[in-house]
Amino acid sequence: MKLNIHIPEPTKPIPDIRTGEGLLQWLSTVDHKLIGIMYLCTALFFFVLGFGEALMMRIQLMRPLNNFLSPEAYNQIFTTHGTNMIFLVLTPMLLGFATYSLPLMIGANEMAFPRLNAFSYWIFLLGGLILYASFFAGGMPNVGWFSYAPLSERFFSSTKGVDYWVISLLLMGIGSVGAALNFVVTTLTMRTKGILMNQLPLFVWMVFINSFLILAAFPVLNAALFMILIDRQFDAHFFVSATGGSPVMWQHLFWGFGHPEVYILALPAFGMVSEVIPVFSRKPIFGYEFIAASSVAIMLLSFGVWAHHMFAVGLGTTFNAFFAASSMLIAVPTGIKIFNWIATMWGGSVQLKTAMLFALALVVNFTIGGLSGVGFSLVPVDWRLTDTYFVVAHIHYVLIGGSLTGGFAAAYYWFPKITGRMLSEKIGKWHFWLYFIGFNCTFFVFHFLGLLGMPRRVYTYPDLPYLGTLNLFSTISACVFGISFILFFWNIFYSLRHGKIAGNNPWNAWTLEWLTSSPPQQKNFEKVPLVRSRRPLWDMLHPEDPDWKRENKNKIKKKGNE
């Protein structure tokens, strides 16, 4: 592999974390593998906080007119919960797996910019800490994770929570943009010999495309954030209608970021599942080209749908119709992936390992979330369901059912590579079923609550029929859901000590990361074979039936028919 700048390879092995050098190694590392692990551990840490916030909300809501939490406390908690889960759990989880796996999957020894890589992580972490510092500075933000104006203006939110929120997001955004730049340049310039762009593993492809979303969307958020900060700190007038500003402009700018953001959270999870399902079906992904092309379609379309979050703002029938059309359109490339994943299984030899179970859970749950999303694109239906618990159902189905579930599939799939040991399948199965049942029971009832007229972001609700019962059911299910996470933590803890030794390729998978040892040495690869197809290891193991021969056979067959 040619690098323009010579990076000296270390001669000593990586010191154990328990030695004196261990901690400093982590703090000063520019090794993408260690940075990836740090992202993942950070995600787990903030997950505990975010789940605690969720549990407090569920306790408050388990019966009508409850007074476990004051309205002020509840409002800070739901705001922090949303911000935490999106920016401090899902984002680092996805960035972590990408940072860890992307170079390995393209046969590279490092990311293109190792120091930028480290910087991205640490500034992201700083952003997260600043968000929680607001707790000690007068109050956490309490205006919702999308912070609508003019509620977020100083006149209506005089505590510093919103300012901390703004600065926190600015810093975390810099981290995301840095990571995205690294992914793009690494993918473009550091592929090992033979990997063409249309032969990238789908996870790499998704992360690559996703990075363009990050590069284009976060700056729009930054513009909005600076504007609200300037309004608050320098008495500007951007979003204050009395002095010529426009509260609705905040919504346009925020959702101009916000909608691409949800695809930023979804695409890598699609990539993970696109790796896991083929391996555990023992055949290639069905319709690679369509899946790859559909992600490009999603990337482009996602910039044209933002105002579907604003159908109730009263922007007019024509305006609404345009965004209804674009939102329905974007459902198509998202939907076809579901069919492709299922078709991968059919005709295969399916192994229901825990990673595969999570991948299949994504297929089912994300379909539910995606369908409720399509419901919202039908504007009159949106007029009924927006800002109710139906939306809360939708977002949790796509974000937990989609992104988080994909993350667990990736965790079970790549844990052996990262640590050298297998996660316990026994604990894994318990984890999975409690997770799947707990999640669906907690959140499916939210669809009904929304249809029954319960608005979102309410610290309590009146004692109208079924509201109390459904909320109580959800709270109890949330406890079951929570137990599943305890099982996951235990699985990690147990397997790090007693897990079966994994070896290079415990799953008999076919992408390049499985070529090297588990865990990889600091220098990922000494040698990488010439790559001729999407599944280099399949080609190596099946010299009589390599992918590239089959692809050529198809081309010859086509030519023969002409």
Add this chain to the structure above:
Amino acid sequence: MNKNRILMFFFVGSESFFFLALIISYIYFSHTGGVLSESSHYLDIKRTGIFTIALLSSSITIFLADVSLKRLNRKAHRIWLAATIILGLIFILGQTTEYLKLYKLNFTISKNVFGSAFFTLTGFHGLHVLIGLLVLLIVLIMINNGKFKTIEHTAFSSAAIYWHFVDAVWIVVFSVVYLGALI
């Protein structure tokens, strides 16, 4: 293509979206705020035009610095790079004095929505120019100290991409803000 230059291209592309959002917001707020007519006379097109010429010239000088480098004329390369920095500083000086003048006239970021949009858009551009100047200065110092062994060192060419970007953004901002006020 070189890694560093690709990185700079995508970074600059990303920042373009930032300025795009600010420019669209500026256009929106300046027209709907209801204060355009009374506020636009604060803008001094002639004066800002002169400093604009300085900034645009700095793009030419950095291009000439690049040409010198390719012709292996290290001395000319350093001189053109220094000229670029000086021209950039002239632009910053112009911006700063304009801000001071407006401040004295009580035209501030909090005066009205036009003021908010104007100072935010031009301010962030100025900030990007300042950062660019800092980078160019560091590159010049490192060149003078012989830190770059190969002639094709990408630190300079990447910085040049950023500098051209900063210039291009100013062309748009100047047109939208100053020339746009004429309409």
Add this chain to the structure above:
Amino acid sequence: MSRSSSPNEDYINKLFLWFLLLAAIIMIIVIVAVLIGAIHYRSKRHQGEPEQMTGIKWLEITWTVVPFLILMFFFYFTVKFMKDIDLPVEKNQQADIIITARQWWWEMQYSKYNITTANELHIPVHQKLLMRVESADVIHDWWVPELGRKIDAIPGTSNYSWLEASDTGEYKGACSEYCGTQHAGMRILVISETKNEFDRWVQEQQKVPSPPVDSVGQIGMRLFSERTCAGCHSISGIVAVSHIGPDLTHLASRKTLISGVLPNTPKNLYLWLQNPQKLKEGSHMPNFLLSNNELEALVIYLEELK
């Protein structure tokens, strides 16, 4: 899934039901297909690698085009129903009802009848009324599920929405855009009545209440001004008009207190005046530290304001 008592809500329900049908079909297909994949194609012992198929182009094209066509059908009805619900408003058309959303209550004015009230809207059944929805502070959202769409109340702009009830009855709604501490305590009650009942209600609301005849009530009326209640709350006939708090002219005629949070009883009114923050924490009404006697007098006075 919910009752509809409005032609507009009927459109919404219809579209939702069709969508639900589609969603159910797709879910069944997906779940069954996943189960077949997981069970029927489960690996058997000593099974070698299966055929390494990479795709079937015509199938993939089909399942791209078919969803697209289905969505076109939904798009057509989306636009059609949107237009049916959001009928155009003439340039100079005056709204029948003007809703001004405030943290955390609803001010309602009837342009035709010169009535101002709060939180409880009476409308005649079977009449298409034009609402103008505005906000005095942050963004709120007017939503009564059974009576049609929700519409944002945005400071600085006016939004129009049509309101028509097809049955008499009481309809509960709520603010549907997070607006601060007591967003949850900003509920709506719409009462749809026959023409006669509605006319009678209008007449009552238009009356200026005469001063109380009983002595305690008179004390209450005096306290209302002395203790600066009139600084925020209007009562017709008393000097000073203010919009900061709800208009109380006919408070006793309403079914609920504190924007739908509690039933309107003397006991609840007493508790509210005694400690507003306890009943609606964060509300802008301060605690005036009234004595028990003062509280009783005020409650008697206010409950006379039919």
